[in-house]
Amino acid sequence: MPKIVTLQLSPKQAADEKFYVARAAERLGIRQSDIALARVVKRSIDARQRMAKVNLSIEVYIDKEPQPAPLHFDYPVVEHGTEVVVVGSGPAGLFASLRLIELGYRPILLERGKSVLSRKHDIAQINRGGEINPDSNYAFGEGGAGTFSDGKLFTRSKKRGDYNKALQTLVWHGANPAILYEAHPHIGTDKLPRIISNICRTITEHGGRVLFESKVSGFVLKEGRITGVKVGNDTIEGAAVVLATGHSARDIYELLHASGIAVEAKPFAMGVRIEHPQRLIDSIQYHRDERGEWLPAASYSLVSQEAGRGVYSFCMCPGGFIVPAMTNTQQLVVNGMSPSGRNSAFANSGLVTEIRLEDFAYLREEWGELAGLRYQQMFEELARQNSGERQIAPAQRVSDFVAGRESHSLPRTSYIPGLTPSRLDRWMPEGIAERLRSGIATFGRKMKGFVTDEAVVVGVESRTSTPVRIPRDSETLMHIEVEGLFPAGEGAGYAGGIISAALDGERIAEAVARYCKAHNY
Ligand SMILES: Cc1cc2nc3c(=O)[nH]c(=O)nc-3n(C[C@H](O)[C@H](O)[C@H](O)COP(=O)(O)OP(=O)(O)OC[C@H]3O[C@@H](n4cnc5c(N)ncnc54)[C@H](O)[C@@H]3O)c2cc1C
Structure with missing residues (x-):
């Protein structure tokens, strides 16, 4: 059995492997040469005091005791397996596809957007204030909404699946192994695209299919069962359909609603993005003027109750950028991302408040279960009407927003298209x-x-969670009315965030396998 040593070190010591291995040997009362393997299994920062400390848990293997097997995934080839249609290549669709392969099924993965490489060009164009391709943007394309993001991998829903396996899958496909032990792991927008394309390569190399620029625009239903989907004039058939289209795919909710397939309005959250100079957040969180060389860009997580409703920070991106995350030109939507080094001069975060069913009850008569979707859309359109040209976003200094004053000028920002x-x-x-x-x-x-003049609130952060649920049976995880249809991930209303969507995708793949087995498909 390996020994676990827990050390509390300065940030510099914690970055020095030689130092902490020597300290671990000393703590165990053994010679350093007796250590066959020492690996960090947990790392967190304690910044409550003026001198921040790093807590390291190190697993130490001594002499000849058996060492952990190297990480390995052995996917079977499923070319001749039963075909399952997976719609959407976000984390839910990708992890559903990988799990289907593990279980011997052949995923046919349909994605409306482009591959990561081509998508990069469309995103660069959006940042320059150019055209927004409605099928290739920050929300749509290979890897879904998480590809150009901070890649935070923290989730509160670890119990919903095998969290460690999900992280290991990302490492197997190229993520830094440090995500396996960091208390708040993240990947970064510079690293995510390669990992995503490696996952797609695994799918195709093992017999699955990945089809880009393949927008699903209809469902094929026979006597209450889904047998396939429409892509242009083609029909793609499968034993089951996993619908993992994310919450920006408004056309999918509208299609379901128009096809008489049950969807349900649900509460969600909306607000703004807030941006501070990173050095300001560092100085508040680390209680000193400079964070220095060894500490990462500081983050925060804030929650309060105001007038009986939650207000909270969401998807905080230290050392990051605010990005234009709308899917067409009639809306203005912002979000945040960071590179792996989290080294920009800005710290941004969503700051949102609960939106309840009663807030959009007045829209129910006209929009039915899509009333929340309409409310969300109106919020984004309001932001558009109050913004500048193209992707220029409306903004107010934080101190002015709190005091109810106009901002005559705005501070510097990371948001490339600019603020007004x-x-x-x-x-x-x-x-x-x-x-x-x-x-x-x-x-x-x-x-x-x-609350400072140096910080700014930017409108609007509206895509934190879905205003519509695609309801599923709690046991079969199938849609409550349509046999063979498996709603998955954030768009279905059963996940929020990269890892939670990935875990939901895996669960759905397992439910699909049970369904196919029971029906001999
Ligand atoms: C800028 C940004 C930063 C983010 N940062 C983080 C973060 O750091 N950590 C975190 O946990 N979460 C983050 N998120 C949220 C996270 O990306 C989502 O929670 C997650 O991607 C949801 O996964 P999903 O698979 O359910 O849906 P999505 O990722 O939305 O994927 C859905 C996919 O379906 C495709 N699709 C839609 N309609 C169709 C159709 N009709 N036919 C075919 N394909 C279709 C879309 O193109 C898309 O690729 C961020 C989101 C954004 C936009």
Whole structure:
């Protein structure tokens, strides 16, 4: 059995392998030469005091005791396996496809957007203020919404699946093994695209198919069962259909609704993105002027209750960039991402508040179960109407937003298309603006310096969670009405975030396998 040694070190010591292995040997009372293998299994930062400490747990194997087997995935070839249609190549669709392969099924993965390489060009064009391709943008394309992101891999839903296996799968496909032990692992937008294309390569090399620029625009239904989907004039058939289209695919919700397939309105969250100079967040969190060479860009996680509703920070991106995440030109939507080094001069985060069913009840008569979707769309259109040309986003200094004042100028920003001053507090629905305002004031009391002229709120952060659920049976995980249809991931309303969507995709693949077995497909 390996020994576990827990050390509390300075950030510099924790970055020095020779130092911490020597310290571990000393702690165990053995010679360093007796150590066959020492590996970090957990790493977290404790920044509560002025001198931040790093907690390291190290697994030490001594002499000839058996060492852990190297990470290995052995996917079978499934060319002749039963075909299952998977719609959407986000984390849910990719991990569903990998799990289907492990279980001997052949995924036919359909993606409306382009491969990562071509998608990069479309994203660069959006950042330059150019055209927005409605099928190739920050939300759509190989790898889904998570490809050009921070790649945070933290999830609260670890119990919903094998969290470690999901991380190992990412490492097998090229992620830094440090994600296996970091307390808050992340990959970074510079590394994610290669990992995603490696996953797609695994799928095709093992007999699955991955078809880009293949937008599903119809479902083929026979006597209450789905037998395939329509892509242009073609029909793609399969024993089952996994629908993992994410929550930006409004046309899919509309298609389901128009086809008489049950969807349900659900509560969600919306708000703004907030951006501070990273050095300011570092100084607040690390209690000193400079974070120095060895500490990572600091982050925060804030929650409060305002007027009986939650206001919270979401998807915080230290050392990152705000990005234009809309899927067409009638909307203005922002989100955040960071490179692996988290080395930009800015810290941004979503700052959102709960949106309840009653907020959009007035839209129910006209929009039925899609009322929340319409409410979300109206919020994005309001942002568009109050913005500048193209992707220029409306913004207000944080101190002005809290005080209800106009901003005559704006601070520097990471948002490449640029910002324009706007009274967000005036044009947002009153309840949202008011709760965000008092939430930010509360956060300013928790983190001294958070409310400042140097920070800016940018409109709008609207795609944090889906306003529509595609309901599934709690046992079979199949759609409650349509046999063979398996809604998966964030768009279905059963996941939020990269890892949670990936775990949901795996669960769905297992449910598909049970279904196919029971019906001899
Ligand atoms: C900029 C940004 C940064 C983010 N950062 C993080 C982060 O750091 N950590 C984190 O956990 N989460 C992050 N998220 C959220 C995360 O990306 C999503 O939670 C996750 O990708 C959801 O996975 P999914 O597979 O359910 O759906 P998606 O990733 O949305 O994938 C759905 C896929 O389906 C495709 N599709 C849609 N309609 C059709 C159709 N009709 N036919 C064929 N294909 C279709 C889409 O093109 C897309 O590729 C970020 C999101 C964005 C936009």
